[in-house]
Amino acid sequence: MEGSKSEAVFDSMNLNPQIFINETINSVEDYVDAAFDFYGREASNFLKINGSVKQKSQDLSNGIERVRGLIQSVIDKRMELWESYCVRFCFAVPDGFVLPKSDESSPIHQEGLCDLELDAELDSLRDKLNLVGKRSVELDSELQALERTSVSRERSLRLVNEALELYDESSVDEMFKEMAKMASELRASVDRLRTRRMEASESAKVKRLKNHGKEFSAMTFDGKLEDLEKFQAELKKM
Numbered sequence: 001m002e003g004s005k006s007e008a009v010f011d012s013m014n015l016n017p018q019i020f021i022n023e024t025i026n027s028v029e030d031y032v033d034a035a036f037d038f039y040g041r042e043a044s045n046f047l048k049i050n051g052s053v054k055q056k057s058q059d060l061s062n063g064i065e066r067v068r069g070l071i072q073s074v075i076d077k078r079m080e081l082w083e084s085y086c087v088r089f090c091f092a093v094p095d096g097f098v099l100p101k102s103d104e105s106s107p108i109h110q111e112g113l114c115d116l117e118l119d120a121e122l123d124s125l126r127d128k129l130n131l132v133g134k135r136s137v138e139l140d141s142e143l144q145a146l147e148r149t150s151v152s153r154e155r156s157l158r159l160v161n162e163a164l165e166l167y168d169e170s171s172v173d174e175m176f177k178e179m180a181k182m183a184s185e186l187r188a189s190v191d192r193l194r195t196r197r198m199e200a201s202e203s204a205k206v207k208r209l210k211n212h213g214k215e216f217s218a219m220t221f222d223g224k225l226e227d228l229e230k231f232q233a234e235l236k237k238m
Contacts, residue, residue, distance in 0.1 A: 006093040017091040021083050028079060036068050 010017055043049075043064065049056045 006091060009093045009097065010091070017086065021086055025079050025083070028075065032068075032072065032075065036064060040064050 006017075040061070043060060044057070047056075047060065049060055
């Protein structure tokens, strides 16, 4: 179309059919690239070929390239025919077509300028709306993160308060009272043991006197005197 009458007509309307054709061809090539990338990954997974097996991986890549070459040649020919058809028929200006004279003061021209301005404003608003949407998503994510942090801090604070409640003044007083009670019980037990030891000692003396001074071993009293002596030694160590 370069240098043709059709190009001049489309240029006057700010249109470029060749850009449309080129973008379409590029899109098809992108789809083919993506399809063969997917095909390569699936084939590797199916055949269980990883990067460590270089020879098998290379053979697979060569096979895929051959298949792609066959398909790509067919696609290229079809796209050339399609491009030629578009240039000759879809974007060809009929014979005898005459461009209308531009009249900037005409209502139609003014309406076209207004439409262009509105389209530009709409595009600008769409861009701003997209930016606002992205920023809203980011703010939502930050808000959720702050909420999770707040919940975690509240939970930690609650656990600390519960732990402090366990050691408040009344609880400490009760603890000391319990310790004092246990100490009194321990002292009473020690006194009872000492009393039993003294009674056992007196009883042993009486029996020795009755048996003409013969001494009995500590086991005569079923081991109670020996146990008392061991307990007294442990108390002295404390």
